Amino acid sequence: MIGFEGRVAIVTGAGAGIGRCHALGLAARGAKVIVNDFNDPDTVVAEIRDAGGQAMSCHADVSDVAAVNATMQRAVAEWGRIDIVVNNAGILRDKTFAKMPLEDMRLVLDVHLIGSVNVTNSAWQHMREQGYGRVLFTSSSSGLYGNFGQANYGAAKAAMVGLMNVLHLEGERYDIRVNCLAPTATTQMTADLLSPEAAEVLAPETITPGVLWLVSEDAPSKMIMGAGGGSFTEIRITETRGITLPLDALTPEAVAAAAAAIRNPEGAAPVHSAFEQTNTFAERAIAMRAARSKTA
Numbered sequence: 087m088i089g090f091e092g093r094v095a096i097v098t099g100a101g102a103g104i105g106r107c108h109a110l111g112l113a114a115r116g117a118k119v120i121v122n123d124f125n126d127p128d129t130v131v132a133e134i135r136d137a138g139g140q141a142m143s144c145h146a147d148v149s150d151v152a153a154v155n156a157t158m159q160r161a162v163a164e165w166g167r168i169d170i171v172v173n174n175a176g177i178l179r180d181k182t183f184a185k186m187p188l189e190d191m192r193l194v195l196d197v198h199l200i201g202s203v204n205v206t207n208s209a210w211q212h213m214r215e216q217g218y219g220r221v222l223f224t225s226s227s228s229g230l231y232g233n234f235g236q237a238n239y240g241a242a243k244a245a246m247v248g249l250m251n252v253l254h255l256e257g258e259r260y261d262i263r264v265n266c267l268a269p270t271a272t273t274q275m276t277a278d279l280l281s282p283e284a285a286e287v288l289a290p291e292t293i294t295p296g297v298l299w300l301v302s303e304d305a306p307s308k309m310i311m312g313a314g315g316g317s318f319t320e321i322r323i324t325e326t327r328g329i330t331l332p333l334d335a336l337t338p339e340a341v342a343a344a345a346a347a348i349r350n351p352e353g354a355a356p357v358h359s360a361f362e363q364t365n366t367f368a369e370r371a372i373a374m375r376a377a378r379s380k381t382a
C-alpha cells in the first residue's frame with residue numbers, strides 16, 4: 087500500500103484541475119497538504135477537511151518568491167517538515183512565435199519555471215536536512231514533442247526536464263527523488279480542444295495514481311512519466327551510438343555522409359550525467375587516434 091501518513095506535501099495550482107486531484111489524493115492517503123493556488127485554494131482545503139484530512143491554504147503566486155518562502159516557513163512551523171513538492175501551477179498564453187510579445191514569453195517562464203524553482207528551492211534545505219524528499223515537476227508533451235503556438239509554454243515545460251536532471255543528481259545523497267510528469271487531461275486549460283468522448287475518458291483524476299507513486303517512499307528518480315486516461319508511459323532521452331570520425335578528417339561532408347549511422351536508433355541508451363558523454367567522446371577519440379597512429 088502506498089501511504090503518506092506523517093508526510094507533509096505542497097501541491098501548487100491545486101485549487102482546480104489536475105492539481106486539485108493530486109491534493110485530494112495525497113490527503114486521502116494521510117498526507118498533510120498545503121493547497122496552493124493564487125485563485126482559490128480554500129474550497130479544496132474545505133473538501134479535504136470535510137473528508138477528515140489535514141490541509142492549509144496558500145494563496146501565493148508561485149512566481150513571488152517572498153510569498154512562497156513565507157508559506158513554507160508557516161508550514162514547517164506548524165507541521166515540522168516538508169516531504170513532498172508537487173509543482174503543478176500553470177498558465178497558457180498561446181500565440182505563434184512571430185506574434186508573441188516578449189511579456190508573454192516572460193510571464194509563462196516566470197510561472198512554470200521560476201515558480202517551480204521558487205517552491206522547490208524553499209523546500210530543498212528542509213529536505214536535505216531531514217534526508218528525505220520527493221519532488222515532481224509538471225512538464226508537458228508540448229515541451230517534449232512540440233506544439234504549434236506554444237513557444238513560451240514549450241520552452242518552460244522542457245526546462246522542467248533540465249531541472250529534474252540536475253536536482254536528481256544533487257538530491258540523490260539526501261534521498262531526494264525528482265521526477266517529471268507529462269499529463270494529458272480535461273481541465274479548463276484543455277476542455278475546448280477535446281471531443282466530448284475524449285474529454286470524458288481523460289478526467290484529471292486519472293493522472294493522480296501515477297503522481298502518488300512518483301512521490302511515494304519507493305519512487306523512482308529522474309523519470310518522465312506520460313499519463314492520461316489510464317495510460318502510463320515513460321518518456322526517455324537517449325543518445326545513439328553514433329560514429330567517431332578521425333580528428334584529422336573532420337569535414338561537414340563526412341558528417342553528412344554518416345547521417346544515417348549518426349541517427350540510427352539501434353542501441354541508443356540514456357546517459358546518466360553530462361560527464362558520461364564527455365568521457366565517452368574523449369575515450370573514443372583517443373582510441374581512434376591510437377588506431378590511426380598504429381596503421382600509419
Ligand code: NAI
Pocket residue numbers: 098099100101102103104105122123124125126146147148149173174175176177197201224225226227268269270271272273274275276
Ligand atoms: P488548470 O488551469 O485547470 O489548473 C491550474 C491551476 O494553477 C489553476 O487553478 C490556477 O489558478 C493555478 N495557477 C496558475 N498560475 C498560478 C500561479 N502563478 N501561482 C499559483 N497558482 C497558479 O490547469 P491543469 O490542466 O490542471 O494543469 C495543471 C498542470 O498540468 C499545469 O502545469 C499544466 O501546464 C500541466 N499540463 C496540463 C495538461 C492538460 O492536458 N490539462 C497537459 C500538459 C501539461
